[in-house]
Amino acid sequence: MAFDSHPPELELFIEKADKLENSGFVKKIKEEFTLDISIDLSREDPLNIRSIRPNQENIDAFILTFRFFIQDNEATSIRNLQKFFDSEFVTSEEKNKFNSARNNLNSFLSESTNLIFKDENISNQMLMDIFIYGELSHAKKSKKEKFDLWMSRDDAQEFFWHKFSHFCNQFNILRIFF
Known part of the structure; x- marks a missing residue:
C-alpha cells in the first residue's frame, strides 16, 4: 500500500473479521457440527434427525x-471496500488480489446449496438473504x-439451519480475503 498504516476501514474490517473467526459460533462448528438423518420405516414417525450446530445465541x-x-x-x-481498492492508494497486485477474492466470493454466493424447496433451487445468496433479512436481523x-414457509415444515427446519450455519462458516471473511 502507498501508506505506512492501514486506513481505518481496513483496520475495522480486520478487527471484525478476527472477531468472527474467534466467535462462539465458529468455535462450536470446529468442536462439533453434525447433521445425522436416519429412516426407520418400521416406526410410525420414520424420520429421525439429530443436529448439533451453534445455538441461537451464537448465531445471533x-x-x-x-x-x-x-x-x-x-x-x-465488501462493496464499499471495492471503492478503496479501485483507488490510487493500492498497488496493482493488491487490487488484483482483492478483485480475485471478491470474484471468488461472488461465485460462492451464486452456487447452489443443494437444497430445493417447492421446486426452487436455493443458492447461497438466497439462503443468506432469507435468513438474515427475513429473520435474524x-x-x-x-x-x-x-423464511416462515421454510420453517413451516418440521422435517425441513433443521436442514435449513444446518445449511445456513455451514454457509456462515464457509463465508469466513479472513480466509476469503487474507
Missing part, C-alpha cells in the same frame, strides 16, 4: 458482526414469508 452474535461485511451502510462492506415482508 455472529450475524451482528457479519453484517459489517454485507451491508452497504458500513464502510467495511430484519423482517422484510417477502423474505420473512419465505
Whole structure:
C-alpha cells in the first residue's frame, strides 16, 4: 500500500473479521457440527434427525458482526471496500488480489446449496438473504414469508439451519480475503 498504516476501514474490517473467526459460533462448528438423518420405516414417525450446530445465541452474535461485511451502510462492506481498492492508494497486485477474492466470493454466493424447496433451487445468496433479512436481523415482508414457509415444515427446519450455519462458516471473511 502507498501508506505506512492501514486506513481505518481496513483496520475495522480486520478487527471484525478476527472477531468472527474467534466467535462462539465458529468455535462450536470446529468442536462439533453434525447433521445425522436416519429412516426407520418400521416406526410410525420414520424420520429421525439429530443436529448439533451453534445455538441461537451464537448465531445471533455472529450475524451482528457479519453484517459489517454485507451491508452497504458500513464502510467495511465488501462493496464499499471495492471503492478503496479501485483507488490510487493500492498497488496493482493488491487490487488484483482483492478483485480475485471478491470474484471468488461472488461465485460462492451464486452456487447452489443443494437444497430445493417447492421446486426452487436455493443458492447461497438466497439462503443468506432469507435468513438474515427475513429473520435474524430484519423482517422484510417477502423474505420473512419465505423464511416462515421454510420453517413451516418440521422435517425441513433443521436442514435449513444446518445449511445456513455451514454457509456462515464457509463465508469466513479472513480466509476469503487474507
